[in-house]
Amino acid sequence: MVTLHGYFRSSAAYRTRIALNLKGIAYDQRSYHLRKGEQHGPALRALNPAGLVPVLEDGPVVLTQSLAIIEYLDETHPTPAFLPKEPIGRARVRGLALAIAADIHPINNTRVLGYLEKQLGLDQAARDAWARNWIEIGFRALETTLAGSKETGRFCHGDTPGLADICLVPQVANAARVNTDMAPYPTIGRIVAACLALPAFQKAQPQNQPDAEP
Amino acid sequence: MVTLHGYFRSSAAYRTRIALNLKGIAYDQRSYHLRKGEQHGPALRALNPAGLVPVLEDGPVVLTQSLAIIEYLDETHPTPAFLPKEPIGRARVRGLALAIAADIHPINNTRVLGYLEKQLGLDQAARDAWARNWIEIGFRALETTLAGSKETGRFCHGDTPGLADICLVPQVANAARVNTDMAPYPTIGRIVAACLALPAFQKAQPQNQPDAEP
Numbered sequence: 267m268v269t270l271h272g273y274f275r276s277s278a279a280y281r282t283r284i285a286l287n288l289k290g291i292a293y294d295q296r297s298y299h300l301r302k303g304e305q306h307g308p309a310l311r312a313l314n315p316a317g318l319v320p321v322l323e324d325g326p327v328v329l330t331q332s333l334a335i336i337e338y339l340d341e342t343h344p345t346p347a348f349l350p351k352e353p354i355g356r357a358r359v360r361g362l363a364l365a366i367a368a369d370i371h372p373i374n375n376t377r378v379l380g381y382l383e384k385q386l387g388l389d390q391a392a393r394d395a396w397a398r399n400w401i402e403i404g405f406r407a408l409e410t411t412l413a414g415s416k417e418t419g420r421f422c423h424g425d426t427p428g429l430a431d432i433c434l435v436p437q438v439a440n441a442a443r444v445n446t447d448m449a450p451y452p453t454i455g456r457i458v459a460a461c462l463a464l465p466a467f468q469k470a471q472p473q474n475q476p477d478a479e480p
Numbered sequence: 481m482v483t484l485h486g487y488f489r490s491s492a493a494y495r496t497r498i499a500l501n502l503k504g505i506a507y508d509q510r511s512y513h514l515r516k517g518e519q520h521g522p523a524l525r526a527l528n529p530a531g532l533v534p535v536l537e538d539g540p541v542v543l544t545q546s547l548a549i550i551e552y553l554d555e556t557h558p559t560p561a562f563l564p565k566e567p568i569g570r571a572r573v574r575g576l577a578l579a580i581a582a583d584i585h586p587i588n589n590t591r592v593l594g595y596l597e598k599q600l601g602l603d604q605a606a607r608d609a610w611a612r613n614w615i616e617i618g619f620r621a622l623e624t625t626l627a628g629s630k631e632t633g634r635f636c637h638g639d640t641p642g643l644a645d646i647c648l649v650p651q652v653a654n655a656a657r658v659n660t661d662m663a664p665y666p667t668i669g670r671i672v673a674a675c676l677a678l679p680a681f682q683k684a685q686p687q688n689q690p691d692a693e694p
Binding site for chain 1: 528529530531532541543544545547548549551552555556567568570571572574575577578579581582583585586587591592595599600602610613617618620621624625628
C-alpha cells in the first residue's frame, strides 16, 4: 500500500499527488497541519528527520523530497513517462522543474514565511510582497524560456504532461494565494489551463483533498 | 568544447565543477561576478533568462540548473556513476541532494541575501544568522539521516562519491563562510573530509578557480 504523508496546501505534496494520479497509483493520505506545526511531531519525524512533507511510504520504502519521489515513481512505473527519452530533453524538463522547485518554492514556504513573521516582524503585506517578488522573478524567466522554445507544446515539453508541468501547476496555485498578476505570463497560463483540464491534476488540487480547509 | 558559465563562490557552480572533474571532462570557464550583478548582463541572459549560474554549454546544447546539468553529465558519461542503479537507492541519493539544493541553498543565495539587506534593512550579523538558521536546520536533519542509515558509507551513499556528495561539499563551504559550528555534524564532517581528499573535489574548490578573490 502506498501512503502519502502531506498537507492539502503544501505545494510539494500537491506535486506528488499529481504524479501518483497520472501514474494511476492508488494511495492513502495522512495529513499534517503545517501551520499548527504537526510536521514537527514524532510521527512524521520518525519518517523524515527534516520534518517536511511530502513523505511517500511504498511498503517498507520511505522516500522524501518531492522531485526524488516523482523520479522514483517514473522509474518504477514508466508509463506515462514524466521525462523524454534523450538526455538533452530530460535536462530541459528537469531544468524547468528545478527553476520552480529550487528557485521559487523554497524561498516562500511555510517555515521561511514563519521566520519573516516571528524573527523579523514582517506583517502579512510584507510577507506577501516577499513571496510575489520571487514568484515574479521566476515566472518572468520561465515565461521567456517556455515562449521562446520549439520544445514547448501543449505542455512544458511537447504534448504530454511531465515533471515540469507537475511543478508548475502547484506554483501557480501558490501565486494566486498572494495575488500575483498572471497577465505577463500567457504561456504559463495556457499550459496550466491544459493541465487542469485533466482529471489527474483536478483530483490533486488542494480544495479536493480530505484535509482541505476554506 | 564544454564551457561552464559560473562564479568561483557560487555553490551551484561549484557542484557542477566537481561533477565535470569526476567525469574527467575538460571545460573552459567564464565568470560572472555575482555581487557586481554581472549575471544580469546580456551575455548570460541570452543563455539563461533567469540570469543565474551555472549554465553549461556543450557544443550547441545550453543547459541550466546544476542538478539537471549533473544528471545530464551522468546520463551522457555514465562512468563513474553519480547515482546507484536501483530506484530506491537513486531516490535516496536524489533526496539527500535535494535536501541541500532545494531546502538549504536557495534560501541563502546572493539574491535572497541582497533582498534581506536592501529591502528589509538587515545588517551583516542578521543576514548571517538567517543563513546559519537554514543551514543548521538542514544539517541537523541530514546528520540524523546519514548517521542512522546503513546505506551511508565512506560517502553519502556507499563508498564512491555521487550526487549527494557533490551537493554536500559546497554547502559545507558556505556554512563556513557564516561561521557555522560543525561540531554537531560529525558524519557530514567525515564525508566532506573524504571528498576533499580527492583531486576532483580539490580542483573544484572556490579558492582554486581562475576568478577567485581573497
